Amino acid sequence: MRRLSLYLRVLQEADALGVETISSEELARRGGTTSAQVRKDLSLFGSFGKRGLGYSVHELLGAVREILGLDRSWRVALIGAGKIGAALFSYRDFQRRGFHIRAVFDADVSKIGEVWGDLIVRSDAEIERILTDEAIDIVILAVPAEVAQAVVDRVARTGVRAVLNFAPVKLRVGDGIALRNVDMVLELEGLSFALNTR
Amino acid sequence: MRRLSLYLRVLQEADALGVETISSEELARRGGTTSAQVRKDLSLFGSFGKRGLGYSVHELLGAVREILGLDRSWRVALIGAGKIGAALFSYRDFQRRGFHIRAVFDADVSKIGEVWGDLIVRSDAEIERILTDEAIDIVILAVPAEVAQAVVDRVARTGVRAVLNFAPVKLRVGDGIALRNVDMVLELEGLSFALNTR
Structure with a gap:
């Protein structure tokens, strides 16, 4: 692949x-x-x-x-409207390849209600309802490591089958869910290890 | 590792x-x-x-x-002060693990001179001088795919030995350089493939 x-x-x-x-x-x-x-x-x-x-x-x-399934477009939800979430939201290479963000969630009351493009940041309490109503295919997780497992458990129960995780933590999901991780800290640690062992 | x-x-x-x-x-x-x-x-x-x-x-x-080389701190330069660069700059997990950003560069004149924390965004024309003067260990590349190879070639000539690349492109570097890639689009394509082949 x-x-x-x-x-x-x-x-x-x-x-x-x-x-x-x-x-x-x-x-x-x-x-x-x-x-x-x-x-x-x-x-x-x-x-x-x-x-x-x-x-x-x-x-x-x-x-x-x-x-690769790129001849169609995929409906994506972004959970976590912090700095990483905001950068991902405006990342044009996602759109260009058919990944369209249809919902954004955050747990922080100061973020909920913010207008992002043509979306409004929704409360994380609405995750289950909106993932289902919007027929979301893929969830991008950009939440703190401490809450990532609890959030992905909720996502899994809605029937979403693909998750891209940015939280620096190893998540456990069932076999029916495709999980990919983007772990920036892990990559930096790899470089540190390479520099250190030379 | x-x-x-x-x-x-x-x-x-x-x-x-x-x-x-x-x-x-x-x-x-x-x-x-x-x-x-x-x-x-x-x-x-x-x-x-x-x-x-x-x-x-x-x-x-x-x-x-x-x-892992994490008992010491590493001097990091960020090349690219766009949305991804800004998100990385404020990513506390980097600092917490000893990765300290000491310089930020951009090619866009509207970005050069911006104050980011206790740094000023510098012109990409200054890359060679500042990487050397600041004794940078690790470069984070957050530039558009089209220019990433040219930038990493310049970085390589300064003697920096570790690069974390966020541009969605496969870079060629010499054996003396440790290169890691964080490729968000590749991971999304992996999910698309997984959903598509079920």
């Missing part, structure tokens, strides 16, 4: 530059893998490309977008 | 609750691994814990912090 996301970026750049065909070697080089791996990855999803001619950028771009 | 970061969190929580000893089973459960793995990981760094008694939380916390 990660390699598909990388191929997608290479293809988007190539498409923006007006490039019409691309070789598996070029995809491999830019994606940090081998051309054999590229051919294997793409063959799993159908028959693309012609031997010696490379892949049609336009055709392959469409196919990869479809495989 | 990732497991060490997870153990660190469990130990910090235990310490905050006044817990004095912790078993390898408990560390394993919370860190999502096995107690044999915990014992193996920790044995690499010296001899901790007593059979049947568990580990001293205080002692192990100090040791893990030292291994």
Whole structure:
């Protein structure tokens, strides 16, 4: 899946530059893998490309977008309207890729009622009702670590099946939920470890 | 390394609750691994814990912090003073773990000169001089994808050896540089893929 996301970026750049065909070697080089791996990855999803001619950028771009579920738009709710939440809300790369924020929640009474774009920040007491009413596909969690598990438990009970967690804590969710973590502190600790052990 | 970061969190929580000893089973459960793995990981760094008694939380916390390089503070520069940069600048978990932002840069003349805490946003033309003068250890890149490679090339030439990249692009750096990526779009695409293939 990660390699598909990388191929997608290479293809988007190539498409923006007006490039019409691309070789598996070029995809491999830019994606940090081998051309054999590229051919294997793409063959799993159908028959693309012609031997010696490379892949049609336009055709392959469409196919990869479809495989990744990016040919449709996803309804996203953001829980946590703090600084990280605000940065995510205005992050245009999310919108551009079809992730549309349809609801924002916070527990802080001073935040509730704020106008964010065409949304109003709602009380966290309304999470269950609004996630259901708005048919939310994906929840972005940008809440403090201490409350993240309790919030994700509530989200799980609404039937949402995908969560992107920004709280620096390892969450436990059932098998039916896809969970991804963006853990900035963990990455900085990785750098600290690398510098420290040199 | 990732497991060490997870153990660190469990130990910090235990310490905050006044817990004095912790078993390898408990560390394993919370860190999502096995107690044999915990014992193996920790044995690499010296001899901790007593059979049947568990580990001293205080002692192990100090040791893990030292291994991760978190017993010292790191001098960090933030390149990119947009929304993501601003959110990172005010992210208290960075400071709390010894990552201190000492310089902020932007290419936008309307941002240069802004006062952020006790810093002034500097022109990106000053990157080389200030990274050197301030003896920066770690650079956080929060710039648009299109310019990220050019900026990281400049950073690399100053001798900085650790980069945390938030731009949604795969950067190429030399072997001497530790590079970590926080790629929010990639994680969302992972969720989209998971929802799409169910």
